[in-house]
Amino acid sequence: MAEKIDEFCAARDLPSAIAYAVNLSLDELLTNTISYGYDDDARHRIDIAIRMDGSAMVVEITDDAKPFDPSEAARPDTDVPIEDRPIGGLGIHFVREMMDGFWYRRSGKHNIVTLTKNTETKNTEDAGTAT
Numbered sequence: 001m002a003e004k005i006d007e008f009c010a011a012r013d014l015p016s017a018i019a020y021a022v023n024l025s026l027d028e029l030l031t032n033t034i035s036y037g038y039d040d041d042a043r044h045r046i047d048i049a050i051r052m053d054g055s056a057m058v059v060e061i062t063d064d065a066k067p068f069d070p071s072e073a074a075r076p077d078t079d080v081p082i083e084d085r086p087i088g089g090l091g092i093h094f095v096r097e098m099m100d101g102f103w104y105r106r107s108g109k110h111n112i113v114t115l116t117k118n119t120e121t122k123n124t125e126d127a128g129t130a131t
Contacts (some may be wrong), residue, residue: 001026001048008050014119021098022059022117028095029061029070037065042045055120056123061113069104
């Protein structure tokens with residue numbers, strides 16, 4: 001998937017920081033879906049659609065995993081020293097920080113997560129800062 005994101009961004013002359021932010025976000029969300037969303041050995045499908053909507057890159061992830069709204073996940077307390085924090089829980093935090101938009105909806109038996117990344121930020125080298 002990372003290769004496709006890189007190609008998509010390169011074809012549109014988008015900064016590598018945009019591709020990095022989208023790739024990291026997708027990696028975190030897909031890892032969670034694959035690790036926790038399925039409790040059987042059946043075949044499952046995860047679809048990813050990428051498009052531009054004006055100056056925003058839009059990524060839509062559709063899966064048939066158990067219902068889970070990542071936008072409602074608890075925010076980690078990043079003020080607590082690292083050695084005192086529970087393991088995990090930072091992936092969705094990274095997505096919130098890296099992307100400009102993060103929405104969830106359930107349609108039938110599918111989770112649909114939509115991410116947006118503004119490609120015309122004042123400083124695209126700092127693609128990890130949500131505006």
